Amino acid sequence: MDNLQAIMPMLIVTLAAMATMLAEAFRRKDERMPIGGLGVIGLVGAIAAAGLLWDRNAVGFGVIQADNFSLFVTVVVAVIGLFTIMFSSEVVEREGIPSGEYYTLTLFSVVGMMMMASATDLLVIFIALEIMSIAVYVLTGIKRTDAAGTEASFKYFLLGSFSSAFFLYGIAFSYAVSGSTRLDALSTAIAQSASAPGPMVWLAMGLLLVGFAFKVSAVPFHMWTPDAYEGAPTVVTGFMSTGVKAAAVAAFLRVFLSAFEPLRGDWTQLLTWIAMLTMVVGTVVGVAQTNVKRMLAYSSIAHAGYLLAGIIAASAIGKSAVLFYLASYAVANVGAFGVIAFIATRERNTGELTDFTGLWYAKPMLAVLMAVFLLSLGGFPPMAGFIAKWYIFAAAVNEGFYTLAIVGVLTSVVSVFFYLRIVVMMFMSSNKAELEVPPFGIVGTLGLALAAIATFYLGILPTRLIDLATQSISTIF
Amino acid sequence: MTITPGHWLALSAALFTIGLIGVLVRRNLIIIFMAIELMLNAGNIALVTFSNLHQQVSGQVFALFVIAVAAAEAAVGLGIVLALYRNKETVNIDEITVMRW
Numbered sequence: 001m002d003n004l005q006a007i008m009p010m011l012i013v014t015l016a017a018m019a020t021m022l023a024e025a026f027r028r029k030d031e032r033m034p035i036g037g038l039g040v041i042g043l044v045g046a047i048a049a050a051g052l053l054w055d056r057n058a059v060g061f062g063v064i065q066a067d068n069f070s071l072f073v074t075v076v077v078a079v080i081g082l083f084t085i086m087f088s089s090e091v092v093e094r095e096g097i098p099s100g101e102y103y104t105l106t107l108f109s110v111v112g113m114m115m116m117a118s119a120t121d122l123l124v125i126f127i128a129l130e131i132m133s134i135a136v137y138v139l140t141g142i143k144r145t146d147a148a149g150t151e152a153s154f155k156y157f158l159l160g161s162f163s164s165a166f167f168l169y170g171i172a173f174s175y176a177v178s179g180s181t182r183l184d185a186l187s188t189a190i191a192q193s194a195s196a197p198g199p200m201v202w203l204a205m206g207l208l209l210v211g212f213a214f215k216v217s218a219v220p221f222h223m224w225t226p227d228a229y230e231g232a233p234t235v236v237t238g239f240m241s242t243g244v245k246a247a248a249v250a251a252f253l254r255v256f257l258s259a260f261e262p263l264r265g266d267w268t269q270l271l272t273w274i275a276m277l278t279m280v281v282g283t284v285v286g287v288a289q290t291n292v293k294r295m296l297a298y299s300s301i302a303h304a305g306y307l308l309a310g311i312i313a314a315s316a317i318g319k320s321a322v323l324f325y326l327a328s329y330a331v332a333n334v335g336a337f338g339v340i341a342f343i344a345t346r347e348r349n350t351g352e353l354t355d356f357t358g359l360w361y362a363k364p365m366l367a368v369l370m371a372v373f374l375l376s377l378g379g380f381p382p383m384a385g386f387i388a389k390w391y392i393f394a395a396a397v398n399e400g401f402y403t404l405a406i407v408g409v410l411t412s413v414v415s416v417f418f419y420l421r422i423v424v425m426m427f428m429s430s431n432k433a434e435l436e437v438p439p440f441g442i443v444g445t446l447g448l449a450l451a452a453i454a455t456f457y458l459g460i461l462p463t464r465l466i467d468l469a470t471q472s473i474s475t476i477f
Numbered sequence: 478m479t480i481t482p483g484h485w486l487a488l489s490a491a492l493f494t495i496g497l498i499g500v501l502v503r504r505n506l507i508i509i510f511m512a513i514e515l516m517l518n519a520g521n522i523a524l525v526t527f528s529n530l531h532q533q534v535s536g537q538v539f540a541l542f543v544i545a546v547a548a549a550e551a552a553v554g555l556g557i558v559l560a561l562y563r564n565k566e567t568v569n570i571d572e573i574t575v576m577r578w
Contacts, residue, residue, distance in 0.1 A: 123539050130546045134553050141557055147564040148575045154561050155573075158509060161550055162500055165516035168543060169493060172523035172536075179531040181539065231575070 016042020024100020152231020
């Protein structure tokens with residue numbers, strides 16, 4: 001019973017995913033069915049289950065650990081899934097996405113994300129990674145007749161499975177070191193040889209690092225990100241830029257701060273360079289973009305750099321800062337992509353910067369919400385992004401990573417430029433040709449409103465969530 | 478001459494390298510895809526070798542899981558290649574340039 005308890009959130013979402021699949025299969029042609037609603041039920045159920053499991057520290061089958069850390073990420077991922085379903089319900093039909101497959105795949109990839117955050121065995125992490133990734137590859141190319149979508153899907157698939165191969169090879173060497181795929185066994189084995197680690201240990205660490213760096217889109221393994229984010233349907237971009245990143249960062253944190261903890265002095269040096277490079281490239285190249293989706297893709301690369309900075313400065317503050325950052329980045333980013341999805345029409349759906357010209361005059365509410373999300377991503381007070389960045393940089397300074405903190409602050413100042421460019425476009429340039437925004441219903445409005453409220457809530461009253469993040473970190477490290 | 482775990486590891490490393498070079502150098506989608514499969518199977522050989530060295534079966538079980546995952550990945554990958562080919566009528570990666578930089 002204890003085993004099943006630990007996997008309860010995943011189990012509920014899996015059942016919901018199967019239900020959506022069956023609903024689609026039994027649906028008569030032309031019959032309209034609220035398939036997304038089943039997903040909402042499943043995700044809310046998962047959040048409730050996570051709430052019940054809080055502080056229980058249940059272990060499932062020896063490889064899934066429902067500690068507070070994984071439950072925190074589980075809830076974040078489920079919330080991302082809820083927002084995605086709410087936004088999708090407005091645009092799926094308009095964009096011509098097959099809804100049954102769409103919701104099923106979204107839910108299955110949420111299961112993969114939850115599993116990735118809770119797994120304590122490299123084999124399970126690998127399988128979870130694949131459950132998540134394969135579903136997202138298909139979601140990226142779900143509009144089969146769209147040339148950009150299939151191209152994005154292919155590029156994502158190619159580099160994604162390329163990185164899985166590295167990851168797998170890294171797991172093989174970890175297995176060689178410890179004779180087990182469990183993280184705790186690996187940690188013990190590495191600790192015993194920490195004074196003079198052999199080549200196997202270095203190979204294992206390096207290959208796993210490459211695998212994770214691909215998934216969180218850290219430079220120089222970020223090449224797939226802009227293409228995949230630009231070509232995918234906008235709601236899918238919102239989902240994968242937040243969910244995949246949250247899951248990958250959670251697994252990264254767990255593997256490197258538990259199994260490879262004894263070698264921390266070595267990998268932080270390498271990771272510091274990667275993090276700085278990621279922040280700089282994400283920001284500088286982002287400034288040059290004229291497509292909003294691509295710009296936000298580079299912004300998400302830069303955010304990966306900030307998250308890595310939190311992992312490097314992994315004091316107690318640093319670790320909970322990473323979790324808080326994930327949550328606040330998720331609500332703002334998913335909201336921003338929601339707005340982009342809502343203003344797109346069937347003909348005009350690539351997210352060009354010029355599409356935003358004079359949005360304030362056509363749809364003032366959407367413009368205001370978009371501004372809120374973008375300013376939060378840019379780190380303006382009183383939005384969530386400000387507090388999140390503040391915590392990360394404070395942790396970096398506390399741990400003595402001054403260069404990292406300085407690069408982080410400078411790049412986030414520069415990044416304000418491209419967020420503000422969209423804001424200026426929306427508010428200050430009136431468009432003679434009327435900007436047509438297709439109507440959308442109550443569910444989408446509610447989703448955007450909730451995302452905006454969450455952005456402000458985390459910015460103004462962050463203590464509650466930071467306490468939870470600190471609690472959840474303390475259970476595993 | 479007897480075959481030792483060292484040889485198996487060398488085989489695995491060679492396959493991984495061939496796959497890596499294949500992905501980076503070749504321009505045909507299907508061949509790149511095959512090169513990735515080669516890399517995954519290099520991982521499998523390494524797992525089975527270490528499983529033998531540690532005198533455990535868990536590595537071999539792991540390899541079975543990886544084979545299943547690779548099959549799922551191949552199915553999805555070929556599907557994507559097919560969709561791409563229908564849109565672009567090419568399998569040359571240099572011609573797939575709707576999006577650049």
